[in-house]
Amino acid sequence: MDILLKQAQSFLPALRQLKDDLHRHPELSWRETRTTALLKEKLTALGLELIDLGMETGCAALLRGGKPGPTVALRADIDAIVQETPEEGEVVSEVPGVMHACGHDFHTAGLYGAACLLSTMREEIAGNVAFLFQPAEETTGGARIMLSHGLWEKLPSKPACVFGVHNRPQIPAGKVAVQEGPLMSEKANFTIVLHGVTGHGGTPQKCIDVIVPAAAIIQGIQSVVSRNTAPEDPLVCAVCSIHAGTPENFSPDHLTMTGSIRAFSHETRMMAQDRVERLTRDIASAYGCGCDFTCEEAAPLLFNSPVMTALARRAAASVVGEENIVGTAPEMSSEDFPEFGREVPYFFYWLGSGFPDRENAGWHSPKFRTDDSALAIDAALLARSALEGLAWQG
Structure with missing residues (x-):
C-alpha cells in the first residue's frame, strides 16, 4: 500500500x-x-x-x-x-x-x-x-x-x-x-430581457404580451442544437429560469429569462451564442417586443x-x-x-x-x-x- x-x-x-x-x-x-x-x-x-x-x-x-x-x-x-x-x-x-x-x-x-x-x-x-x-x-x-x-x-x-x-x-x-x-465543458451564461406593453388579460389586442414570444424563443433555442451542429459535436443550449408577471388577469410588460450554453469546442460555443442571440432578437421583433441580450463566459x-x-x-x-x-x-x-x-x-x-x-x-x-x-x-x-x-x- x-x-x-x-x-x-x-x-x-x-x-x-x-x-x-x-x-x-x-x-x-x-x-x-x-x-x-x-x-x-x-x-x-x-x-x-x-x-x-x-x-x-x-x-x-x-x-x-x-x-x-x-x-x-x-x-x-x-x-x-x-x-x-x-x-x-x-x-x-x-x-x-x-x-x-x-x-x-x-x-x-x-x-x-x-x-x-x-x-x-x-x-x-x-x-x-x-x-x-x-x-x-x-x-x-x-x-x-x-x-x-x-x-x-x-x-x-x-x-x-x-x-x-x-x-x-x-x-x-x-x-x-x-x-x-x-473533461468538462466550456460554459457561457446568457440573460434575455423582453419589453412589452402591459394591460388587461381580457384585451390582448391592446397589449404587447411578453409571454408568447418568450415561448417561441425557448422553442427556437432548442433548434440550435438539433439543426446547427453535427450530432457528434456536443452542445447544450438551456433556458434555466423565467421570471414574469404576477396577477393572472394582467399581461406583463417585462420578462427575464436566463440560461447557459455549453460545448467542448470554443468555435461551437460562439456559433451557438450568435444563433441564440439572433433568434432571440428576430423573434422578439416579430412579436413587437423590445429585447436586451447579454452573454458572458462563465467557465473555460x-x-x-x-x-x-x-x-x-x-x-x-x-x-x-x-x-x-x-x-x-x-x-x-x-x-x-x-x-x-x-x-x-x-x-x-x-x-x-x-x-x-x-x-x-x-x-x-x-x-x-x-x-x-x-x-x-x-x-x-x-x-x-x-x-x-x-x-x-x-
Whole structure:
C-alpha cells in the first residue's frame, strides 16, 4: 500500500469529522466566512503560511519545503448550493435551504488531509506546495477573483503545475478517473430581457404580451442544437429560469429569462451564442417586443493535456494501483478550475465517491451523498500529485 494512503487512512476519522462539520454548516458562494475561519485556524496549526489575498472568503496557504525547488498548487472548492436536505442520515445541513450537494465539503476535507500529509515531511520536500481553498466555484467566479488578487505573484514562484479533484458518485469509491482530453465543458451564461406593453388579460389586442414570444424563443433555442451542429459535436443550449408577471388577469410588460450554453469546442460555443442571440432578437421583433441580450463566459473548457495526464496517472497508480484507474466519458457540466490553468499546466481528477452495490444520486441532488472512506484516497492522491509535480522536469 502507498505510504501516503496508509498515513491518510490513519487520520481518516479526523477528515470525516471536518467534512461532517462543514456539511452541517454549509455556506453559499462568497458567504463562506465560517468555513474560511475554520480552515485558517487548522492550516496555521499545521505550521503553514497563510497568503493574504485581501479576500473575505476563501484562503490560500503555503508549505515551504526544506530544500529549494519549484512550486506546485493544489486546489479545492468550499461553497455549497441552494438545496433542501432530506431529513435522513446522521449528518444533515443545519442551514435551511442550503446544502453541500456537490461534495465541496468532501473536497475541502481531502485537501486539508493532503496538507496534513505533506506538512509531516516538509524537510524532505524540494520546493513549495500551495493549498488553494477556493470560494464561489458554484457561481464560477472564485478562481478568477483569487488570481486577480495576485495569487501567483504572492507565491515564491509561479506554480509549475496545479492539480484539482472532484468527487464522482457514478464511480465507486476506491477508483480514480484519469482522463486525457476534454473533461468538462466550456460554459457561457446568457440573460434575455423582453419589453412589452402591459394591460388587461381580457384585451390582448391592446397589449404587447411578453409571454408568447418568450415561448417561441425557448422553442427556437432548442433548434440550435438539433439543426446547427453535427450530432457528434456536443452542445447544450438551456433556458434555466423565467421570471414574469404576477396577477393572472394582467399581461406583463417585462420578462427575464436566463440560461447557459455549453460545448467542448470554443468555435461551437460562439456559433451557438450568435444563433441564440439572433433568434432571440428576430423573434422578439416579430412579436413587437423590445429585447436586451447579454452573454458572458462563465467557465473555460477543462482539458487535460497528454503530458499532465501521464504525470497524473503515475500519481494515481502509486496511490490506488493501476487496476483501480478508470477512464470516463466527458461531462457537459462546467468548472472554473481551468482558470488556474490559463498560465500554468493543470490536471483535474474525478475521484470515485459512490457507494458500492447501490444507486448513487448525482451532483446537486438533495439525495447526494459521498462514501467518505474515499477521503483518505483524496488526501493521498493530492499529496502524491504534488510530489510528482515537484519532481517533474516539464
